[in-house]
Amino acid sequence: MSISIPGVRSFAVVLLLGVLASFLQGSVLRALLPGSAIVPNLSVAVVAFLAFHEVSLLGVALSFFLGLIFDLSSGVLLGPWAGAYVVVFALLSSLTQRVFTDSPLTAFIAVLIGSLVAQGVYLAMVLQFRTAELASVSSGVTIVLEALLSAFCAPLCFGLLKRLGFATSKRVG
């Protein structure tokens, strides 16, 4: 089965979603929530969705560029989130062959795992190239809270993405 939106168009749509997610996280959610609150990472949900429904070279490329957009919005380094999202995509896509992917619970667990892995890879890459003092306890709390919040938003994100036209699954093989 092939994805309902042609490759180039889906590429543009997903990139636009990435920009929208960054905007939502940086402006709308910050305006609605107290300034110091942790906000969910909506891009991870998009990457998890791609791992479920676009297990192909296009999916890998989309994950990479989604991460790159997040790096551009953050401005620290160019590349850590891109690498993190590629790792998440590779991990989740290897598991989706064995699980029922249309369940909200599956989406929750997948995004929870994906967010934890993404933040771990991101921090590892940032600490590799930049010296930064990150208190271990507070970092752990931030990682877990962000993962939980992102996971709670996952079923909603998956539903919206399906409505946008990513309706059928394309699997390798």
Add this chain to the structure above:
Amino acid sequence: MAVVENRSKLLLWSLLYFALSLALSAYSARNPGVAQIGVNLVGEVLRPLQFIVEGSGERVTGFWSYYVWLVDVRQENERIRERVEALEAENSRLREGENELKRLRKLLSAADERQIEGIAAEVIGYDPSNWVRAITVDKGTLVGISPGMPVIEGDAVVGQVIAVSPNTARVLLLTDHSSAVDALVQASRARGVVHGLGKEYSELRYVLQEDLVAVGDRIITSGMDGIFPKGLTVGIVSETRKAGAGMFQGIRVDPAADIPKLESVLIVTEGVTATELPVVSGKGDAATKGGAISGVAAVATRTQGASSSKPVAAQRTEGRATAAPPPVSTTSSLEKPLRSAAGSGASASSASAQKTVPEQR
């Protein structure tokens, strides 16, 4: 077999993209301007949307609060509902204008008191990542903003400009992991460096165990880093901790600026550096942000706030044990170092200051 080959191909491409991301990270670590180009581009693109969100957030909340919950009343009395909506919208606009006027007056009065010149800016966004504490403001190079300029709210330190585009600027907050401000305790004149921790509070480091620091003491900028004008309030001491064997004590500092609720800030373009420390009556009050300064003993000279590398001449009115650390500018280890010249310049000023003050040990 085809499945295995395709999965291998997918894995190979994943590895290639990951290697590409590593290469990009290494390159942007050596060339921070590369990442900033993208940030500026995204900032310029999203700026109009951010304006809309920030400007109408309260109106939407007010509309929701005062309209939707009155649906039953509206159904029962349509005319009264319409009148209430019009009046509340007008009330909301006027109230918002009054709040903005108060904020701007507060910004300008503190700046006037210290003869600080700056540009007022509105906060239009926060960093989307939970790992970087930074804000975006709606002023940029077109009005003269440049990287390295200090950012304050009234009398309180907010952070430092780290990147600019024509119409926006990115400000690294005091509470970020990579933020460091050279400061001193107002009451005891103990010197230290306020480090951000990525939390709501910061930490004052390198204060000797024998220095007197108490809860409620006001922490102010020392002016020795050549970035922040001297005497600005960094925060209030909320906790002190003296370890048994260590050289320094641990001091927790709550920022004076209400960082989660920042709406307007002042970007300092020119600041006054006093040639003698101001005389302050009493300790800092946690309830007030302005310092109770009874007078400045010497004539103040005007200096460029963030762009000058001229050493700051500092004279101390009392001798002190000179075990204080070298002055540190607010540089971000996650961002491009901006003030290496200021660091060396401030070090030179520290050396010259030490020459004029008899060392007491």
